Amino acid sequence: DAGVIQSPRHEVTEMGQEVTLRCKPISGHNSLFWYRQTMMRGLELLIYFNNNVPIDDSGMPEDRFSAKMPNASFSTLKIQPSEPRDSAVYFCASSSRLADYEQYFGPGTRLTVT
Amino acid sequence: QKEVEQDPGPLSVPEGAIVSLNCTYSNSAFQYFMWYRQYSRKGPELLMYTYSSGNKEDGRFTAQVDKSSKYISLFIRDSQPSDSATYLCATSTGNAGNNRKLIWGLGTSLAVNP
Numbered sequence: 768d769a770g771v772i773q774s775p776r777h778e779v780t781e782m783g784q785e786v787t788l789r790c791k792p793i794s795g796h797n798s799l800f801w802y803r804q805t806m807m808r809g810l811e812l813l814i815y816f817n818n819n820v821p822i823d824d825s826g827m828p829e830d831r832f833s834a835k836m837p838n839a840s841f842s843t844l845k846i847q848p849s850e851p852r853d854s855a856v857y858f859c860a861s862s863s864r865l866a867d868y869e870q871y872f873g874p875g876t877r878l879t880v881t
Numbered sequence: 882q883k884e885v886e887q888d889p890g891p892l893s894v895p896e897g898a899i900v901s902l903n904c905t906y907s908n909s910a911f912q913y914f915m916w917y918r919q920y921s922r923k924g925p926e927l928l929m930y931t932y933s934s935g936n937k938e939d940g941r942f943t944a945q946v947d948k949s950s951k952y953i954s955l956f957i958r959d960s961q962p963s964d965s966a967t968y969l970c971a972t973s974t975g976n977a978g979n980n981r982k983l984i985w986g987l988g989t990s991l992a993v994n995p
Binding site: 771798800809810812815817822823858860862867868869870871872873874875 | 913915922923924925926927930969971973975981982983985986987988
């Protein structure tokens with residue numbers, strides 16, 4: 768298995784632009800998580816899906832952030848409009864119902880908003 | 882107060898030293914306790930997990946949970962330069978249903994010097 772796939776790996780954009788991050792979870796996993804990681808705040812859960820349904824989006828910072836999971840093999844995280852304080856590494860992770868304590872992380876997208 | 886507290890370090894030790902990494906937590910409902918390892922510019926990966934109290938050993942690594950004091954530890958024996966990474970503790974209530982959230986510590990940065 769290729770593991771969790773994220774794209775792009777790096778994104779540099781200007782303030783006010785729309786940013787879309789993409790994730791393909793491991794086949795057969797039924798839970799998907801979007802995280803943001805910064806030095807100051809560590810790993811923060813933004814939203815997670817179970818069987819393609821959003822379960823908890825309490826970590827989404829504000830209305831500028833939205834996430835979708837149209838099917839079991841694809842999810843997007845969108846920021847519109849982006850701001851410099853959104854600069855961080857964004858991780859996608861997936862897990863199976865058999866071992867939900869084990870989350871498999873993608874390589875991350877390093878976002879820089881100037 | 883965060884639900885899981887972890888000293889971010891950094892911790893620097895000579896090769897061969899015994900390393901002790903620790904977390905405290907506040908929610909007595911937590912039942913699963915995990916240690917994830919994150920190399921620079923990579924996503925976290927599960928190193929060890931423990932259910933409820935007790936010890937678990939895997940090679941040079943030992944995970945320990947003391948639920949009475951709400952204290953989680955990871956010991957690394959004969960530390961190697963390849964152990965240099967950030968170590969994150971994570972917990973979960975493990976409830977049935979849709980709850981798949983892990984609660985994360987900030988991570989402790991470890992450097993093992995040859």
